[in-house]
Amino acid sequence: MDVAKKIQSKFGKKVELAQRSPKRLYILVDKGDLPSVARYLFEELKARFCTASAVDTRGGIEILYHFFFDELSLMVSLRTLIAKPSPQIDSIAPFLKGAEWIEREITDLFGIRFVGHPDPRRLILSDDWPEGEYPCLRSSD
Amino acid sequence: MSEELRLKTIIPIGPYHPLLEEPEFFKLVVEGETVVDMDVRIGWNHRGIEKIAEGKTYDQVIFLVERICGICSTSHPIANVLAQEDLAGAEVPERAQYIRSIVAELERLHSHLLWLGLAGHFIGYNTIFMWVWKAREPILDLFELITGNRNDYAMLRPGGVRRDIYKKDLSAVRKVMDELEPANEMLTKAILDDPVMGARLKGVGVLSKEDAIRYCVLGPTARASAVDIDVRRDEPYAAYDKVEWKVIVQEGGDVLAKAVVRLLENSESIKIIRQCVDRLEELPEGDIWNPIPQMPVGEGIGHEEAPRGECLHYIRSDGGNYPLRVKVRAPTYNNLPSFEASCLGETISDVALITAGIDPCYCCTERMAAVYDDSDKRLYDWQDLVRLSQEKTEKIRKELGK
Numbered sequence: 001m002d003v004a005k006k007i008q009s010k011f012g013k014k015v016e017l018a019q020r021s022p023k024r025l026y027i028l029v030d031k032g033d034l035p036s037v038a039r040y041l042f043e044e045l046k047a048r049f050c051t052a053s054a055v056d057t058r059g060g061i062e063i064l065y066h067f068f069f070d071e072l073s074l075m076v077s078l079r080t081l082i083a084k085p086s087p088q089i090d091s092i093a094p095f096l097k098g099a100e101w102i103e104r105e106i107t108d109l110f111g112i113r114f115v116g117h118p119d120p121r122r123l124i125l126s127d128d129w130p131e132g133e134y135p136c137l138r139s140s141d
Numbered sequence: 142m143s144e145e146l147r148l149k150t151i152i153p154i155g156p157y158h159p160l161l162e163e164p165e166f167f168k169l170v171v172e173g174e175t176v177v178d179m180d181v182r183i184g185w186n187h188r189g190i191e192k193i194a195e196g197k198t199y200d201q202v203i204f205l206v207e208r209i210c211g212i213c214s215t216s217h218p219i220a221n222v223l224a225q226e227d228l229a230g231a232e233v234p235e236r237a238q239y240i241r242s243i244v245a246e247l248e249r250l251h252s253h254l255l256w257l258g259l260a261g262h263f264i265g266y267n268t269i270f271m272w273v274w275k276a277r278e279p280i281l282d283l284f285e286l287i288t289g290n291r292n293d294y295a296m297l298r299p300g301g302v303r304r305d306i307y308k309k310d311l312s313a314v315r316k317v318m319d320e321l322e323p324a325n326e327m328l329t330k331a332i333l334d335d336p337v338m339g340a341r342l343k344g345v346g347v348l349s350k351e352d353a354i355r356y357c358v359l360g361p362t363a364r365a366s367a368v369d370i371d372v373r374r375d376e377p378y379a380a381y382d383k384v385e386w387k388v389i390v391q392e393g394g395d396v397l398a399k400a401v402v403r404l405l406e407n408s409e410s411i412k413i414i415r416q417c418v419d420r421l422e423e424l425p426e427g428d429i430w431n432p433i434p435q436m437p438v439g440e441g442i443g444h445e446e447a448p449r450g451e452c453l454h455y456i457r458s459d460g461g462n463y464p465l466r467v468k469v470r471a472p473t474y475n476n477l478p479s480f481e482a483s484c485l486g487e488t489i490s491d492v493a494l495i496t497a498g499i500d501p502c503y504c505c506t507e508r509m510a511a512v513y514d515d516s517d518k519r520l521y522d523w524q525d526l527v528r529l530s531q532e533k534t535e536k537i538r539k540e541l542g543k
Contacts, residue, residue: 023376024227024442048370049357050444051475053455053468064455066442070375075442098357101478102470124184135192 003045003074011037024075026064031080031089034065038078038092041067047076052102054110056138061087061110065099082112091117109136149177152489156185165477167496174488179480194467199225199299199436202467206454207293209469212255215248216447217469218297220454223378223443225299228456229433237301237429239417241379243314244288244296245445246410246417250321251280252448253361253403253410256497257328260400263497264341268530269332275523276324283317286310301430308426311418318411318418325411327527329404336538342397345487346495349394352482359472360450361406362479362499365391365398372446379445384416396498436460447472449499473499 004017004025015037016028029037041047047067054063065078082089091114093100103114104123111134114120122129134140155166164185170178190209194202206217219241226233233241254277261269281291287306288294296302306314332338348358353366363370371388373381389405391398438460444453450472457466476499484492 021227021230048354050451050453051468051470053466053470055457055466055468066453066455068375068444068451070370073376075376075444077442096357097355098475098478101474122184124187126184126187135189 003069003072003076006045007037007040007076010040023073024077026077026079028079031082034078034080035090035092035095038065038067039095041076041078042096045069049096049098050075052099052106054106054112054136056110056136057081060084061112061137063089063106063112065092086113087111088113088115090115093117093119108134110134111137154493156182167492169489169492171489174490176484176487176489176492179484179492181477181480183477191467191469194464196463198462199433199464202464203297203299204295206467206469207295207297209471211292212252213248213447213449213452214293215244215296216445216452217454217471219245219378219445220443220447220452220469221456221467222297222299223445224441224454224456225433225436225443226441227443228439228441228458229299229436231300231433232431233301234428234431235380236305236421236424236426238380238383239420239424240296240302240306240429242381242384243306243414243417243421244294244302245379246413247280247284249448250407250410251277251284253407254280256403256448257332257400260396260494260497263494264338266338269328272324272328272331276321276328279317279320283313286313298430300433303430305426305429306421308422311421314414314418318414322408322411325404325407329408331530331534332400332404335534336541337534339397340541342400342494343393343395345396345491346483346498347394348479348483352479353394356475356479356482358450358476358479358499360446360448360476361399361402362450362472362476364389365402366394367392370451372444372451376444378443380417380420381413383420384413386413396494399498436462436464449473450476 004019007015007027008017014029014033018026020026042049047069050066050068052063052065054061060081060083062079062081067076089112091103093103094116100119101123103117104120106112107114107120108123108125149170152169152171154169156164166182168180169176190205194205197205203218203221206221207214209217254273258270258273261267261273284294285291287310288296288304296304348366350367353363353368367390369388369390374388386409389402389409391402436458438458440455440457442455444451452472453470455468456464459465480496484495487495
């Protein structure tokens with residue numbers, strides 16, 4: 001199964017693939033298309049969702065959703081850029097239970113709102129942490 | 142909280158509770174003895190390590206992540222150096238690969254044994270707890286001999302390992318393995334043959350294969366639910382593609398299946414360590430590190446199979462001395478939310494065991510007491526105690542008619 005080809009033919013110009021090494025595939029995708037690509041990876045191609053990682057950059061907040069194909073030894077990371085201020089993106093948790101916690105954590109640390117998240121409560125910051133302060137943003141360095 | 146929930150009985154467990162070793166808060170909504178809804182609140186242990194890592198050099202990050210957890214203290218460094226090596230495209234000397242595998246498997250052994258002892262303790266079977274602690278202690282002593290520490294071994298560094306395992310110490314590794322193998326076999330039999338253990342653990346907290354995939358659970362929690370994943374085989378790092386071993390998968394999904402997976406993995410770990418020790422005997426001492434002179438701009442992902450499942454690190458670099466971002470995902474992060482699937486519908490008394498079934502962390506040591514009579518003569522030795530215990534089991538088996 002050639003994952004890269006399948007994704008390319010399914011989504012065409014919506015995705016931009018970069019194969020860094022035989023084991024690492026990075027895919028740049030618009031934030032509007034991200035849930036559909038993630039859903040395709042998880043439900044059709046049966047990839048395992050590992051986690052998501054966010055990083056604050058000059059152009060906005062970048063999120064990488066890491067999926068692993070255990071049988072192919074291939075890590076596919078979906079990259080999307082979310083503009084500041086008041087960053088938001090559609091949640092993937094409604095169809096991917098395993099993404100619930102990491103989306104809550106990213107909301108805590110980066111202030112991204114995940115639209116449609118089934119349970120958007122605070123996860124790891126303490127109850128008395130001030131509202132609107134996001135420790136992993138560059139502005140709070 | 143909805144009006145409907147207000148009328149229900151809620152049992153709070155934690156954040157500080159005698160049975161939970163680490164602060165986590167469970168809220169159980171019960172109807173009689175049955176748990177009908179459950180919620181968990183975490184965050185008491187949030188130390189901002191990912192943020193701290195942004196102010197450390199790449200070498201210092203290894204020291205930092207080693208202190209995330211005291212039990213799987215070499216898992217995070219391995220995942221982190223793998224991420225750094227992925228980023229830099231670095232090669233690791235063969236001898237260092239074998240040393241990494243030895244340290245990682247010794248850690249898996251002591252971690253799985255620790256879980257087993259605690260599981261015994263949780264169900265009130267403290268004999269198991271004591272037996273396991275006796276078998277586990279020599280592994281920690283061995284760690285002290287080959288790495289200098291019983292915990293936080295500081296063996297990893299980007300591009301290799303920090304310290305060699307000398308040929309003169311290899312016989313000690315073999316000796317511990319030779320003693321551990323029969324002890325592990327005895328424990329495996331004691332648990333699988335024991336009708337009380339079967340009655341207590343079988344069918345408790347079943348996590349179906351579908352739920353295991355849905356919740357993206359990892360490690361022994363996934364493998365006990367027939368999900369055949371193991372990073373050691375699926376993306377081989379260290380020396381796992383150079384030695385013979387197999388991935389243990391069970392069908393049951395219950396706490397018993399999780400125990401079986403861990404016990405059988407112990408014998409695989411012993412197998413791996415023996416083969417690695419044989420190879421270290423042949424390879425020249427000293428070639429353990431390829432320095433990484435400069436981190437390029439870019440990003441790297443490293444993941445490895447910790448005792449509790451896949452541990453994943455992501456690193457972003459801007460080419461400077463400090464990482465721009467270090468993301469850490471420990472296996473419990475994915476395993477814990479699966480309580481929704483495994484705990485609901487079970488009784489209150491089972492919930493502690495089921496949540497313990499995924500193996501949270503804990504660190505402590507225990508010593509054995511010898512029983513002497515008035516003349517200072519030892520009344521029972523180890524073999525006697527095992528025999529007494531087996532006789533008792535046989536008696537219970539007859540009483541239960543099994």
